[in-house]
Amino acid sequence: MDLLWEYISGPWPWYICGPLITFVMFLLLYEGKNLGVSSNFATLCAIGGAGKFADFFRFDWKAYRWNLFVVLGMIIGGVIASQFLTPDKSIDLNENTVRLLERFGFNNAGSGYLPVELFSLEAMLTWKGGIMLAGGGLLIGFGARYAGGCTSGHAISGLSNLQLPSLIAVIGFFAGGLFMVHVILPLLLN
Amino acid sequence: MRYLRLTIIGTIFGIVLYKSQAVSWYRIFEMFHFDSFHMYGIIGSAVVTGAILVAWIKRLDVRARNSQPMDFTPKEKGIARYLIGGTIFGLGWALSGSCPGPVFVLIGTGSLAIVVVLIFALIGTLLYGLFKDKLPH
Numbered sequence: 001m002d003l004l005w006e007y008i009s010g011p012w013p014w015y016i017c018g019p020l021i022t023f024v025m026f027l028l029l030y031e032g033k034n035l036g037v038s039s040n041f042a043t044l045c046a047i048g049g050a051g052k053f054a055d056f057f058r059f060d061w062k063a064y065r066w067n068l069f070v071v072l073g074m075i076i077g078g079v080i081a082s083q084f085l086t087p088d089k090s091i092d093l094n095e096n097t098v099r100l101l102e103r104f105g106f107n108n109a110g111s112g113y114l115p116v117e118l119f120s121l122e123a124m125l126t127w128k129g130g131i132m133l134a135g136g137g138l139l140i141g142f143g144a145r146y147a148g149g150c151t152s153g154h155a156i157s158g159l160s161n162l163q164l165p166s167l168i169a170v171i172g173f174f175a176g177g178l179f180m181v182h183v184i185l186p187l188l189l190n
Numbered sequence: 191m192r193y194l195r196l197t198i199i200g201t202i203f204g205i206v207l208y209k210s211q212a213v214s215w216y217r218i219f220e221m222f223h224f225d226s227f228h229m230y231g232i233i234g235s236a237v238v239t240g241a242i243l244v245a246w247i248k249r250l251d252v253r254a255r256n257s258q259p260m261d262f263t264p265k266e267k268g269i270a271r272y273l274i275g276g277t278i279f280g281l282g283w284a285l286s287g288s289c290p291g292p293v294f295v296l297i298g299t300g301s302l303a304i305v306v307v308l309i310f311a312l313i314g315t316l317l318y319g320l321f322k323d324k325l326p327h
Contacts, residue, residue: 017210018235056319070200077204080297094225136286137307141314142201162241165265172276180284181222
């Protein structure tokens with residue numbers, strides 16, 4: 001039992017997590033559904049009455065209600081994993097990453113799950129922290145709908161189904177991510 | 191019952207994402223610096239096993255619970271929307287260190303800051319809906 005708990009409470013290796021994500025995709029297919037998280041943003045907008053401002057949100061959101069239950073489960077999963085399954089929340093980052101982050105003012109990178117320099121209450125209220133959180137949110141919301149999917153819908157579901165549009169989208173994800181991390185973030189953090 | 195099953199599937203997904211550390215801002219930063227194989231391993235092994243799974247489902251005509259064929263609706267053809275939209279998404283992914291799935295998982299960890307990301311993601315979605323017709327697709 002102790003050994004089992006050691007495996008569960010520690011970080012799970014990639015070769016376990018990747019296939020488990022595929023297993024989740026299979027469970028959703030078996031339910032007659034699809035893996036894709038970002039469409040929930042549009043559903044939430046539609047429920048909130050966004051149809052008054054744009055035709056895009058005038059759809060029968062009840063047909064997409066099932067996905068909100070998946071998302072509810074993901075929140076519950078976050079509670080369970082962080083409260084009960086992960087006593088040690090540190091992340092074993094590459095030394096290079098730790099040093100690089102130190103130069104950007106992130107101390108002890110990896111000592112917690114998320115950087116306090118960005119996700120603490122104080123950081124959230126600074127202009128730098130605020131811009132990163134709000135700007136990041138704005139871009140993922142806008143970009144995911146523009147591209148018709150996010151990491152789950154395109155990178156996992158789409159690529160598994162050998163969809164060329166998904167490959168183009170994933171290339172875009174990485175182009176944008178590399179530009180942000182190597183060009184914009186250094187300007188923002190220095 | 192159906193909603194309960196979907197909630198449980200989501201719960202499994204949330205636990206896997208958290209335990210994989212793919213919802214950590216640090217891991218995303220590290221990935222875009224090519225300092226670790228971890229994230230590439232997760233996405234890569236999910237795609238390889240996923241592609242095998244989908245091919246197997248199609249070949250054996252594995253059916254969904256309601257005995258209908260499983261849903262593999264092809265994505266609409268196009269280049270511009272996927273490339274431009276994807277790039278915009280990637281900028282946000284690296285900036286906030288979270289994509290839509292992780293946003294919800296992190297809400298479960300009690301992070302208040304991630305609520306800011308969620309609210310602005312909804313605003314971003316709204317903006318896309320408003321300007322959709324003016325954008326190249």
